[in-house]
Each structure stands twice: as C-alpha cells, then as structure tokens.
Amino acid sequence: MSTQKVGPASLAPRKPGRVSKGERKAHSVRFPADHFDAYLEHADELGLDLGSYIVYRMAEAEGLALPNWLREELAANERVRREQVEFDLPRAG
Template sequence: MIDMQRKPGRKGKGERQQLSVRFPAEHFAAYQAAADEAGLPLGDYVVREMALRHSLELPEWLQTERDQDQLPLAS
C-alpha cells in the first residue's frame, strides 16, 4: 500500500506562471542585496515587489513566510 502522507518540507506555492527575466548586470547586485535583506529568495522578492507596486494582494504563501519571520513580543 502506498503511503499518502504529505512529504516534509515547505508547503507548495500553488499554481504559478513561469517567466525568465534578464536583469541589467549593473542592477543585479542591488536586487539580490534587497532580497537578502528581506530574507527572501530573489524570485519571491520580485513577486512581492511587483504585487506591492501594482496594489495586488500578496500570494498566501508569501504572507505566510513573512508572518513566520516575525517573532512574538515578550510580555
């Protein structure tokens, strides 16, 4: 019998559309640094910034990751 339990690891991001983008070489380091500072992979950072720029709701998987990075305040 096949074990149908979910694999360990991060939750899937759902249906997405693939796009290959080439950044200007002189911009790439700035984008990567901003993604690193945000604690996101570059692709997730680009998705976040595009959604914010176009007043779109952040994908659920990106909201979840953002919320997990915030530690609760001590009382």
C-alpha cells in the same frame, strides 16, 4: 506483474518538501547587471529568495494582494528577525 519498487530507496521515509506556493507561471527575466546585486541584497534583507522578492515587489507596484504563502513567509521572517534582535540586545546586569 507488480511494478512496486523494492530496495533501500523504497524503505526510506519520505522527506517533507517545501510548502506549496500554489499554481504559478514561470517566466525568465534578464536583469540589468548593475541592478542584480541590489535586488539580491534587498531580497536577503527580507529573508526571501529572489523569485519571492520579485513577486513581492511586483504585487506592491501593481497594488495587488500578496499571495498567502508570501505573507506567511514575510511574517515568519519578521518573527525571526525580532527574536534575533532580542537575543542580541545587551542584558542589564
């Protein structure tokens, strides 16, 4: 007896998922309410989600190397910011 799925879902092409961030451990954190918006703003300025921002700041505070995925994400976000600045500059004419 076959357990292969048949139907529209089995015919759909696989969608690529997010890039793996490697083995990680989960931990719930409660932030002071009056700090939370500042954390979100700083994360957004770097183009990071809150979890990646916390990893960034913790590594920085502890003098640890940034994970490869985070270095790549920061570099890609910096390239995008530079391109946006170049695009927004007024053209001499």
